[in-house]
Amino acid sequence: MKSSVIVFPGSNCDRDVVVALKKFKIENQMVWHDNSTLPKSDLVILPGGFSYGDYLRAGCIASKSPIIEDIIKHAKKGGLILGICNGFQILIETGLLPGVLLRNKKLRFLSKNVYLKVTNLENKFCINYKNNNIIKLPIAHNEGNYFANDKILKNLEDNNLIAFKYCSNKGDINTENNPNGSSNNIAGILNDTKNILGMMPHPERLIDPILSGTDGSFMFEGLLKSY
Amino acid sequence: MKISATIILKKDVLDPQGKVVSQTLKNMGYKSVVNIRQGKYFEIELNESDKKKAKKVVEEISKKLLANTVIENYTINLD
Numbered sequence: 399m400k401s402s403v404i405v406f407p408g409s410n411c412d413r414d415v416v417v418a419l420k421k422f423k424i425e426n427q428m429v430w431h432d433n434s435t436l437p438k439s440d441l442v443i444l445p446g447g448f449s450y451g452d453y454l455r456a457g458c459i460a461s462k463s464p465i466i467e468d469i470i471k472h473a474k475k476g477g478l479i480l481g482i483c484n485g486f487q488i489l490i491e492t493g494l495l496p497g498v499l500l501r502n503k504k505l506r507f508l509s510k511n512v513y514l515k516v517t518n519l520e521n522k523f524c525i526n527y528k529n530n531n532i533i534k535l536p537i538a539h540n541e542g543n544y545f546a547n548d549k550i551l552k553n554l555e556d557n558n559l560i561a562f563k564y565c566s567n568k569g570d571i572n573t574e575n576n577p578n579g580s581s582n583n584i585a586g587i588l589n590d591t592k593n594i595l596g597m598m599p600h601p602e603r604l605i606d607p608i609l610s611g612t613d614g615s616f617m618f619e620g621l622l623k624s625y
Numbered sequence: 626m627k628i629s630a631t632i633i634l635k636k637d638v639l640d641p642q643g644k645v646v647s648q649t650l651k652n653m654g655y656k657s658v659v660n661i662r663q664g665k666y667f668e669i670e671l672n673e674s675d676k677k678k679a680k681k682v683v684e685e686i687s688k689k690l691l692a693n694t695v696i697e698n699y700t701i702n703l704d
Contacts, residue, residue: 450645451641451642453641453642453645453646454642454645454646454663459645459646459649462649462652462653464652
């Protein structure tokens, strides 16, 4: 499996993702945002960080980078795209995923571990969570409060396009366990064809039992399995 | 009464955010864009029917809180 990690000015989780990709023997290239051609890849990853210092809106300026045109082509061909944190914000600004990510409800930057329920197990990213669909991953963001109009939310729910929801350690999805105020406790969503996943939590940070845990590993292993 | 105030960086103060926005627009093909300065816009609802008095309050608000007059200018928009 070949992957490309796109690096924007201000990305800061790009190398963390590479550590994860290396561990699972996914052949990766780093691609600078200014390139206009995407190397042959099965998976494109937009990493976390603060591209362009979050100027104007988080992810907005990055979404106009030269590389994005090729990423949209890759998406239309059914290629896999994973946007993590700022990467999710960029996917939203490009229009590849619907809705918007607002400031966290309590206006605080959040950096902590949260429980998530994997609510769609039928996509290539989450296939491996079948036996363990309540997981713990870290979040670290200021704009993660997912918001969309009722029509979009209904479409997401009806077509099972929500991949992750914030929940309690027992899997209860409620306001108490919603860290940032996001609509329907949404932590990550898929596009209609389920080849694009945008998520606020960081799976790449939980890939080693010695350092943290392995709840993130399942995603990378699952991607390899479904490849 | 509703009054709005616009706060913008003074002409000689560097505005990196405005510069990035303007460069991005140029990259997107908007060749006629020369420069962009980014500021803030406030809509202020006042419990005051006298225009003059209201303007005075907003002016005070702008000076005391909304703008840092060392680097920013404010304009009050009455309509």
